[in-house]
Amino acid sequence: MSLDTETQPLDWYKVGHVDDLPEGRVKTVTARTTTLCLSHFQGQWAAMDNRCPHQGGPLGEGSIEQGVEGQCWIRCPWHGWDFDPLTGAPPGGHEDTGQQLYPVEIRDDEVWVGLEAEPPHERTTTDVMAETFEAWGVRRVFGMVGHSNLGLADAIRRRTAEGAMSYVAIRHEGAASFAASAYGKLTGVPAGCLSIAGPGATNMLTGLWDAKVDRAPVLALTGQVQTQVFGPGAFQDIDLASAFDAVTRFSQIVLPSSNHAELASLACKNAIVERDVGHLIFPDDVQTISSDKPAGGPQGRVGPATIRAGADDLDAAADMIARADRPFIVMGWGAKDVAADVIALAEAMGAPVATTFKGKGLIPDTHPNAAGVLGRSGTPIASWFMNECDLILTLGSSFANHTGIEPSKPIIQVDFERMQLGKFHPVALPVWGEIGHFAREMAGRVTRHGPDQIAELRERWAIWRDEKTSRLSDESPRGLSAATLFHTLTELCPEDAIIAVDVGNNTYSFGRYFEAKGQSVLMSGYLGSIGFGFPAAMGAWAATQDFEHLRGRKVLSISGDGGFGQYAMEFTTAVRHGMNITHVLMNNGQLGKISKEQRAGEFEVWQTDLVNPSFAAFARLCGGHGHKVTTNDDLRPALEEALALDGPSLVEVMTDPELV
Template sequence: MDAQNLDWIKVAHVDDLPEGRVKTVTARTTSICLSHFDGQWAAMDNHCPHQRGPLGEGSIEKGTDGKCWIRCPWHGWDFDPLTGAPPGGHEDTGQKVFPLKIENGEIFVGIEAEPEHERTVTDVMAETMVNWGVKRVFGMVGHSNLGLADAIRLQVNKGKLGYVGIRHEGAAAFAASAYGKLTGKPAGCLTIAGPGATNLLTGLWDAKVDRAPVLALTGQVQTQVFGPGAFQDIDLKSAFDAVSRFSQPVLSTSNHAELMSLALKTAIVERDVSNLIFPDDVQTIPSEKDAGSPEGRIGGSKVTPSTEDLNKAIEMINGAKRPAIVLGYGAKDVRDKVIALAEKIGAPVMTTFKGKGLIPDTHPLAAGVLGRSGTPIASWFMNEADLIISLGSSFANHTGIAPYKPIIQVDFERMQLGKFHPVSLPVWGEIGTFCEAVMPQVTKDSDAADQVSELVERWQIWREEKERRLTEERGQGIHSAAIFKVLSELCPEDAIIPVDVGNNTYSFGRYFEPRGQRILMSGYLGSIGFGLPAAIGAWCATQDFEQYHGRKVISISGDGGFGQYAMEFTTAVKYGMNITHILLNNSELGKISKEQRSGEWPVWETNLTNPSFAAFARLCGGQGHRVTDSADLKSAIGEAIAHNGPSLVEIITDADLV
């Protein structure tokens, strides 16, 4: 090895390794066993030729002749530190050794200049991801996805992808789900085979049932050991079939660009989960194929309702004295058109819980959330309405749209129309197109009720009731109404608010008054633990899309939900994420306790033993506040929101005051 043509890479300082010890160091991407013995230093390939055992985790052993050997920790194979030769008796001839020099106490190892990267099938597929607009991957690098991970790394280094290394794969799936819900664009989830892949399933189900596009990228064992029961070999195709609209293995004979293109097209068009399974040995197969792209692969998304349906809808709207609109999550991208329709006909707009915030509560026609997590305002207008116009709602039982009312339901998916019960007029079409089509011909009836004045009255009644509830505190924790009153005042109007599940979420739906904030939740799955990982996904969207730049992310959970993925707070610290987490701590699974009592069950095994979460946040490197008195809420929450980085406000709450 010509020393003149080597790259000299600093790997350690002489103080890092005592006499008689070995250590693993890395020179660029080469793993090296560094040894210090008899006043000498040596560098050897770190992988034992037997089963690639890590020699840097082994030991220096002296034979009876006083000669030093490096002993592999796995099976005891020995090698001369200076030559790499074995003492004899092994099939292999020995280990590669590297030139070493010491300058000013710094240890340098000479390695050959890095060869030009040879393009692989996973490079083709990563480039295809970029071409289709994928901007972010959440995941964990491991032994069965290293080739794929390197292809992603190259795109990250080029500034074409962003990557977040999480602590648990379930958090990666929840982050990607929230990212898809917010942006409508798929993010990737990277895992190894076996347990890494199966850890994704809960978050992927969350994405599936809430119609968020996600791309799951799962490593797999080598193709030659499929089936017999190799380490971490499970049938991933079967495991992902139910949760994914598209799930395929990546084989050596696959059309790799086309496979990735189909996965992404499915995720985007179907608003669903796509899964690609990457056997370890396929990931590094050389390829000179071109990457795929979306050009000519996706058409427009407008579906115009039939003239007959539009005419019937106009007739019903113009004949109503008390029309009301239910604005659901499915109309999130056309909410301005829905609000314009409401203004034209003077209809109150109530939202589903998933749709909370799509119309600000400050709007004259806002009626708040309808259903279990809602306000008495929305319930009152539902009961009084003589026509319900349902736009983007799935008619979940939590929402409680009265099935006996005359209902116009608009949806671009025909299977959603009248899914749970018949409606008066099911309209197949895109919601924005429907609003545009009926707007010129609908009017407010001259005899229609003045529902705007009624809304003012109903809001006044509700706000007075919320103020009375603030007096209910009994020294056992802060009332949820007090928390969300302060948050309503302090939360930036353009904030993104991921919420968890449980009593904290019901209280949020009831008491928080949105003024333009975007709210994310685990809707149909209702999965505990969603809040903090979703905040990570939302923060990444603020980095990846101009329309979200600068928006604060404020997540909310109970202590039960936060405990599911608490270590992801260190992920937020690692990447400097500007996230504030509001944690309502009542030391129990309060919603379940409530259900046990209401069902005449004994309250059993819902109590929780917690650390100081505020102290935990500080130990992780973030900001942490603990609040036990409602008088301190404003200062603690205000300081946390103003902090540019991860912050947590732990609020001790009364489980019965929700």
């Protein structure tokens, strides 16, 4: 079918040079957003619709072949359908029943194709939904564009073109969900993670589980096969509703008859209010249905979240604190937004404050009331004060076994989620209420009495710092010690930095040796997923671009060689997007934590060795900065250089797995 070029004005697009396509060949070209099959046959040029009418096969990837009667045809590479190279007509058909043709002109040996003027964009269901995401505060999407999410991706593209959203093109969908999880943990605002159907969607599950168990809001957006082929086993057709059921708070298939704005609103609302995963499944054919419906939004849909503790609970807590001589505060991640109120309460009580590992950094280790991290990744300071205390006041802690809060002690537990109260065992006083409100109420009622625990804190810190200093002299031909690395990083790391840590010995050493001065720390808390660190840093960097109060903060990530290897190619993502991330990689040539656990269990150390490239050289090959550190003398200048750079950098520190 030809185009009437005499009556319709055309926009012309250069699609190549005559030397690009030899006689008797076809190729795929793009003019504007239209994909065409360009053919060069018998000295003539033709451009036709690239999609085979059978199943959309790309004619430009086919070939011109001679039929049994001598006629030459463009043969579709998928299923062998044939078309005339110059008219687009099928065998036995007529010119106006075949592929649509587009005018071609040769100008100074350049090939130009004419298209009708682009019509105005026709609003679609996914435009409605993308606008609704925007209204609910979604500013960032991490993902991979593919064949079953193209309509949705185009709607997101339009929001990014308007400046309403930003997009990060990742290399693996697992990195997208980890990045979105870290973004939600840091900001309390959901980011989107985008995938195709089938394996793209299932790749996101680990990061979504990380978000779910750590209570981070995330919006998962998965493409799906067309509705007409649900069920019988089409290519990449899996039951996504069932696959995502356990990991999501809200999960729905978007159908042609759906209230599209309402589905988008409910996905966002569940993510934000429940601090969980909202999930939408987008069949391919639904994504481009025309729609004139308005977008949704949060107006009138979300109320204030303040829950005030009851007067009787406040009185009982004040009485227990007044009777305690050695009260001890444990601050968890649930208190992250009201840490200043908790610190003010500790100052009024004269009480030490330890944090859970997830809460590391909520009180600076330089603060007079700070006792460091409690538990397996913690300091002997925190353990000493818990052992000596006669009352534990725990605020926003989940009582994970890694933290090891002693259940035999009298415990006041405050949390804004009732199911967290006494979750694993009874406590003396469970208080349902917002932690900041409780801390402010108590600060006005308590007085400091009993022994001077602040003076004891100074003494205990001096003992622990002397111990850490003694470990700085540990040397090994295999590499540096963790104590040396984190001593140096403590001195050099900006006080307002955001630090994403991975899983393994590197994480335990970070918790033990690094002294936080105000940095924000992100980790895979309850899931404990290896590979979290670097994708989480990408999510944190995106948050520094999207939120004014985070702008300008340096982002670091820390991992072992095992963890970084999980998503190493995302370093190219950081280069592509100009992410200002400094990654510190502890390379000991093994899965050190697993080796340690095998020894502790009296097993043979087996299958934990790793074969690694030079990660510093890898970073440079990716287009970033890379520096390999093998001596103590080289450590400080290498870290200083990397931290000063505005872009992705990697410092590979060769470490001894025994010096943790």
